[in-house]
Structure formats: structure tokens, C-alpha cells
Amino acid sequence: MEDFNLFIRSIFIDNMIFAYFLGMCSFLAVSKNVKTALGLGVAVTFMLVITLPINYLLETYVLKAGALAWFGEEFSEVDLSFLSLIMFIAVIASMTQLVEMAVEKYSPALYSQLGIFLPLIAVNCAILGGSLFMQQRDFGSVWTATCAGAGWGLGWLLAIVAIAAIRERLASYSNIPKPLRGIGITFIITALMGIAFMSFLGIKI
Amino acid sequence: MAQNNRTLGVLFNPLSKDNPVIVQILGICSALAVTAKLEPAIVMGISVIAVVAFANVIISLIRNTIPTSIRIIVQLVVVAGLVVIVDQLLKAYAYDVSKQLSVFIGLIITNCILMGRLEAFAMSNKPWPAFLDGIGNGAGYAIILIIVAFFRELLGSGTLLGYQVIPDSFYEAGYVNNGLMILPPMALITVACIIWVHRSRNKDLQDE
Numbered sequence: 001m002e003d004f005n006l007f008i009r010s011i012f013i014d015n016m017i018f019a020y021f022l023g024m025c026s027f028l029a030v031s032k033n034v035k036t037a038l039g040l041g042v043a044v045t046f047m048l049v050i051t052l053p054i055n056y057l058l059e060t061y062v063l064k065a066g067a068l069a070w071f072g073e074e075f076s077e078v079d080l081s082f083l084s085l086i087m088f089i090a091v092i093a094s095m096t097q098l099v100e101m102a103v104e105k106y107s108p109a110l111y112s113q114l115g116i117f118l119p120l121i122a123v124n125c126a127i128l129g130g131s132l133f134m135q136q137r138d139f140g141s142v143w144t145a146t147c148a149g150a151g152w153g154l155g156w157l158l159a160i161v162a163i164a165a166i167r168e169r170l171a172s173y174s175n176i177p178k179p180l181r182g183i184g185i186t187f188i189i190t191a192l193m194g195i196a197f198m199s200f201l202g203i204k205i
Numbered sequence: 206m207a208q209n210n211r212t213l214g215v216l217f218n219p220l221s222k223d224n225p226v227i228v229q230i231l232g233i234c235s236a237l238a239v240t241a242k243l244e245p246a247i248v249m250g251i252s253v254i255a256v257v258a259f260a261n262v263i264i265s266l267i268r269n270t271i272p273t274s275i276r277i278i279v280q281l282v283v284v285a286g287l288v289v290i291v292d293q294l295l296k297a298y299a300y301d302v303s304k305q306l307s308v309f310i311g312l313i314i315t316n317c318i319l320m321g322r323l324e325a326f327a328m329s330n331k332p333w334p335a336f337l338d339g340i341g342n343g344a345g346y347a348i349i350l351i352i353v354a355f356f357r358e359l360l361g362s363g364t365l366l367g368y369q370v371i372p373d374s375f376y377e378a379g380y381v382n383n384g385l386m387i388l389p390p391m392a393l394i395t396v397a398c399i400i401w402v403h404r405s406r407n408k409d410l411q412d413e
Contacts, residue, residue, distance in 0.1 A: 018389075018390075019389065020238060020389075021233070021234050021237040021238045021389065021392075022234050022238075022312070023234065024233035024234045024237065025230065025231060025232065025233055025234065025317040028230055028233065029230065082289060082292075082293060083289075085285050085288060085289050085292065085311050085314060086282065086285040086286065086289060089281050089282075089285050089314050089315075090278075090281075090282070090285075093277065093278050093281050094278070097278075122277060122281070123277075123281075123315045123317060123320050124315065125234040125235075125312050125315040125316070127315075128311065128312060128314060128315045129234075129308060129312055129315075132308035132311050132312070133308060136307065136308060177401070178404075178405075178411050179400070179401050179402075179403075179404035179405040179411055180397070180400070180401050180404075181411065183230055183400060184397050184400040184401055184404065185397075187393045187394070187396055187397035187400065188393065188394060188397045190390075190393050191390040191391065191392075191393035191394045191397070192390070194389060194390035194393065195388075195390045198388065198390070
């Protein structure tokens with residue numbers, strides 16, 4: 001139950017885009033139409049669900065202070081936490097590569113849909129951000145980490161699909177001042193959506 | 206002379222015409238999250254300038270030996286190494302700011318400005334121009350960060366760098382700080398206003 005609450009909280013209250021602004025670059029660049037936005041959203045969710053548990057295990061059994069105690073008495077003092085940034089990004093980059101190869105082999109249809117987005121994801125801040133938040137918050141188990149990952153991913157998906165839908169309509173039905181067209185107005189819409197999402201802040205679950 | 210102009214262009218173009226944040230729309234994530242106060246914004250700006258400049262030099266030095274198929278991983282490792290150094294330095298000498306910046310120093314690794322500059326410039330240029338390009342782009346990023354943080358801190362808390370600048374008499378006359386400016390969404394609106402002003406001055410950047 002605790003984990004389910006965390007999952008819901010990660011979608012709405014701790015939303016990656018509206019609460020932390022993570023993954024904004026691809027959020028702004030790839031939100032011109034709903035279909036590609038959905039593709040990228042699915043890919044990001046997928047990567048978060050995969051990398052968060054892996055990085056959690058890495059953090060708990062290798063990187064944290066005293067984490068190497070299982071390896072032998074003399075390693076119980078070792079603190080490798082300064083390496084965590086490099087390890088996390090290496091895991092993310094290599095998982096992206098692996099997932100790309102696996103998807104290409106087993107599901108060419110999905111690959112042609114996600115294809116161009118997969119390599120982009122290695123440098124999506126939302127993924128690395130997820131791992132860093134996981135490290136900061138000391139999650140209790142792998143399962144908790146996975147739930148948080150799934151929640152953050154879905155929250156991101158929700159946000160990018162919503163903004164893409166708004167932008168699709170916006171282009172044809174509105175008369176925006178010239179200098180604001182394109183990226184400017186997208187910023188303002190995102191801000192307004194962010195304010196709307198802040199209404200979830202008071203909810204305690 | 207032409208050579209000289211080009212070098213100067215590499216250094217100064219990113220400040221306005223080619224600004225990484227408001228024209229190329231790169232590195233937005235951290236630009237928004239750290240700008241509630243001026244001090245972390247300045248520290249973040251300096252960190253990014255340092256990381257971009259040195260990553261550009263390193264990648265430019267080894268650009269001929271990197272196999273193209275794994276270049277992204279090589280770039281990420283170089284950047285991650287530099288960011289770890291910055292992170293440890295901040296923890297050692299500016300612990301409070303480092304606490305405020307929390308995960309965002311780590312997120313410099315995935316800052317799109319870095320990957321963008323490494324891919325677009327450092328992979329095909331000599332170390333010295335690459336260094337200047339890094340400084341220029343880092344500074345372009347820092348400028349936007351400082352402008353946004355300036356307005357947010359001034360209007361949101363009535364202070365600058367922690368010192369109160371709005372006189373007490375204003376508060377006595379009924380002036381109140383706008384709490385909304387502290388909240389994250391207002392960073393987006395501030396950036397949108399900067400884009401608005403910038404694009405109405407540079408007509409060729411406007412979208413149709």
C-alpha cells in the first residue's frame with residue numbers, strides 16, 4: 001500500500017516536469033504532435049522502470065558507505081559514493097544501448113516507432129534525475145524504487161502528451177503575438193499547467 | 206583579421222544571437238530549477254561554464270581517436286568525470302550552496318548544452334576555439350540564469366544575494382513580496398518574457 005501511494009504521488013505531486021522541470025529539453029523539442037510525444041513518453045517510462053531498480057541495487061550493494069560489507073570484513077569501511085554519478089550515467093547509457101538492440105531484434109514494429117527517441121533518452125535529465133532522487137531519498141527496497149520509477153515515467157508521459165495536444169490545437173486556433181510564437185508560448189502554457197498541478201500539493205497520501 | 210573575427214564570434218555569439226537557453230532551447234531543466242535565489246544561480250552558472258569549457262577542450266583533443274559508434278558514451282564519461290570534480294569541490298568549499306543545488310549539479314551531466322556543444326563544435330574543431338566556444342556558451346547560459354534569478358529573488362523575497370534591497374518603508378506602506386515568484390512555474394514565465402523581449406528585438410528569430 002505504501003508503495004502504491006508512492007506511485008500515485010510520483011505521478012501527480014512529484015511530477016518530473018511540473019514540480020522539478022526535469023527532461024524539459026526533450027519535453028519542449030518533441031511536443032509538436034501527440035503521436036511522437038506518446039512514443040517518447042513510453043520510451044522514457046520504460047527506461048525509468050528499468051534503470052531505477054538497477055541503480056538502486058548498485059547504490060545499496062556497491063556505492064553507499066559500508067555497502068561493500070557483504071564482500072568481506074576489510075571492505076566494510078569503503079565509501080564509493082563519489083563514484084555514483086559516473087556509475088549511474090554509465091548504467092543509463094549502456095541500458096539505452098542494450099534496450100535499443102533488444103527492441104530492434106525482438107519487436108521491429110516498436111523499434112520503428114521509438115527508434116529515433118531511444119538514443120536521445122541517454123541524455124534525458126528525467127532518467128538521471130530519477131536515479132539521483134532515489135539516492136537522495138533512501139528508498140527501502142527495490143520494489144519501492146521501481147514503483148517510484150514507474151510513477152515518474154507515467155507523470156512525464158502525461159505531461160508531454162497533454163502539452164502536445166494543446167500545442168496541436170494552438171497552432172491553428174489562436175492569434176499569438178509574433179515574438180511569443182513557438183517556444184515562448186509553450187513556456188507559458190507549461191507554467192500554467194504547472195500552477196494547475198500545484199493544486200495536488202496539499203494532498204497527503 | 207578574418208580569423209580573429211571568427212574567434213570573437215565563437216566567443217560572443219552565444220551571449221545573445223545564438224544563446225543556448227533562449228534560442229537553441231538547451232539546458233532548460235537546470236536553468237529553471239535553481240533560479241529561486243541569486244546565489245545558487247551564480248554558482249550553477251560558473252560550474253556550467255567550467256564544465257563546458259574543459260569538456261570541450263578534452264573532447265577536442267581526443268576527437269580523432271574516438272570511434273564514432275561509441276562517442277556518446279565517451280563524451281558522457283568525460284563530462285561525468287568533470288562534474289564529479291565540480292561536485293566534490295562545491296561540497297568542500299561551498300557546502301550550503303551545494304545543499305541547495307542538491308541533485309542539479311549532478312544533472313549538469315545530462316545538460317543538453319554540453320552534449321550539443323560537444324557534438325556540434327568540439328568534435329570538429331581545434332582545442333583553442335573549442336575552449337572559447339565552451340566559455341561563450343556557458344556564459345550565455347549563466348546570463349539567462351542570473352537574469353531570471355535576479356527578478357525572482359527581487360520580486361519574490363525582496364532581497365538580492367540574501368541582502369534586503371526593498372526598504373522597510375515600502376513594507377510599512379503596504380507592499381508585500383509576491384510569493385508566487387518563488388514557486389517553480391514562475392521561472393517558466395520569466396524565461397518566456399525574456400524570450401519575448403529578445404525575439405521582438407531580433408526579428409529573424411521569430412517563428413511563423
